[in-house]
Amino acid sequence: MKIKSQKDFWSGLMFMVVGVSFAWGATFYTIGGAARMGPGYFPLILGILLAALGAFILFEALVVETEDGEPVGAWAWKPLGFVIAANLLFGVLLGGLPGLGLPAMGMIAAIYGLTFVASLAGERFSVKENLVLATVLAIGSYIAFILLLKLQFPVWPTFITG
């Protein structure tokens, strides 16, 4: 059988899998009856509903003709990877990873790290430009978030501040 709409096929499949998982997960909690609903009651109904909707979307994707087959298109792995990586690096540098013995490096280091990695997601990359941008962002964030809004952030590496 030919898939008529790639987008709908995969989204239908996604909804079905997620719906079934939630419904299955709900069976581990008390279901209860309508008058006295247990914690599993509402998620079970919703999970089944989501799976049913997913199945319908999947069915439509196999039956209803579309003009161009609605392809999902190429994945933008580069921006996806670098933006997510920048975000994760920010977390690691800011808070450290006690499990791996990585110390917290603080906000300033995290800003430089994030700016560099995030910029790699773009089409052009220049070290000089990035240094300027990261410095501007670091100073701006320090003034806005630490001085004005008084948010509780580790600013400098813990091995310096103790």
Added chain:
Amino acid sequence: MDLLSNLALGFGVAVTPMNLLYCFIGCILGTLIGVLPGIGPVATIAMLLPATYALPPVSALIMLAGIYYGAQYGGSTTAILVNLPGESSSVVTCIDGYQMARQGRAGPALAAAGLGSFFAGCVGTLILAAFAPPLTELAFKFGPAEYFSLMILGLIGAVVLASGSLIKAIAMIVLGLLLGLVGTDVNSGVARYSFDVPELTDGIGFVVVAMGVFGYGEIISNLSVPEDNREVFTAKVQGLWPTKADFKAMAPAVLRGTALGSMLGILPGGGALLASFASYAFEKKIPMKPGEIPFGKGNIRGVASPESANNAGAQTSFIPLLTLGIPPNAVMALMVGAMTIHNIQPGPQVMTSNPQLFWGLIASMWLGNLMLVILNLPLIGMWIKLLTVPYRWLFPAIVLFCAIGVYSTNNNTFDVWMVGAFGFIGYVFIKLGCEPAPLLLGFILGPMMEENLRRALLLSRGDWSVLVTRPLSAGLLGAALLLVVIVALPSIKAKREEAFVED
């Protein structure tokens, strides 16, 4: 006059130096993100939510509201000068606004958008002030069954009036509802779907979902399209004031846009985006005067009407939020989050228990609109300069603000990992053509819906018919069903798809 004394109370709150300052900050930020393509009010408000912890609730809400309606002003500038919608609600403004700019009439186009928005903002604020009290009275008659039905109507309305595939949008709502249930169940104390992760027993942070799906998801998808050469009419804005003929053409268009926008804003699922599309379509149906420039070639009505409508819709979409506690669109869903952060339960009781907050917020909207006209017309040059900042400098900053915002919600790196995951999920949604806005609405309403359904069925001893035997509840469910049926009709379906082709 109750209205006048209430407004006086509101202005008393809004005109304090601190609240004026936050209103101003909100308006500036709103205009800024409105002007910049690639970042919208949803992501911005999500970013700033944690930063408002320290503020008093009134100031926080005043600022966040300012971002939403400020973005409606800023979006038109980019639409007119660059032919890019700075904001999704300015998509139709591009059509005639950019043509006017090409003919050297960028000034009148900007003025039409700004003045129209101001007029619409004033009217929208008045409607909000006038309609909120009676609606609140009605809301007090609601029991759990009515609330449950109302949320169904709200959710259905939100997807029916939005663009894209109906059934996928409904599936996104259900997915949102399910995600909203993650965490400790308030009735039994059972931690649902938390996989023994202590951070998950509090539920998935709603800032995390909003930021990941809207912030990161959009950045990634923006970056995957190559940066094109855009033509910016920066030096050519002169002669801001429209001619007498312009005024004559735009005044009725502004009135029509305001009326339509105000109505569509109140509807569940309504708001700025829908209002601008509908009013442009409506304006095209009005017969042309002889010698008038056709639509699509730089007709001033095509700028004035949708720009008025989107601002009116932005104001009146606060009505369901403030009176019923039901968010009609994604931005309002964030406002619910903002209110809960400050320990205010959104709903009809806000007006009686926090009158300063309620009327102060309304009064601030009028002041904000006044500030925005000044910010956007005489100071237009400043915003135009901003348009020359390349995206490659902007997006690292956006990523950074998202990361800082997420971390500061709980001062916890766990949220940073979660937002990374949701960024990936958000990109998957975009790739699969699933709109993320209904997910966010469902996410906010999930726990509320479960709670009201539980209560309704507990009171009825497990009898589901309570939802249709109580007249108000039956009416609301009937309206929801009617909406689905209408949209499913083939003729309407074709029209609906046609209306959103420019999206």
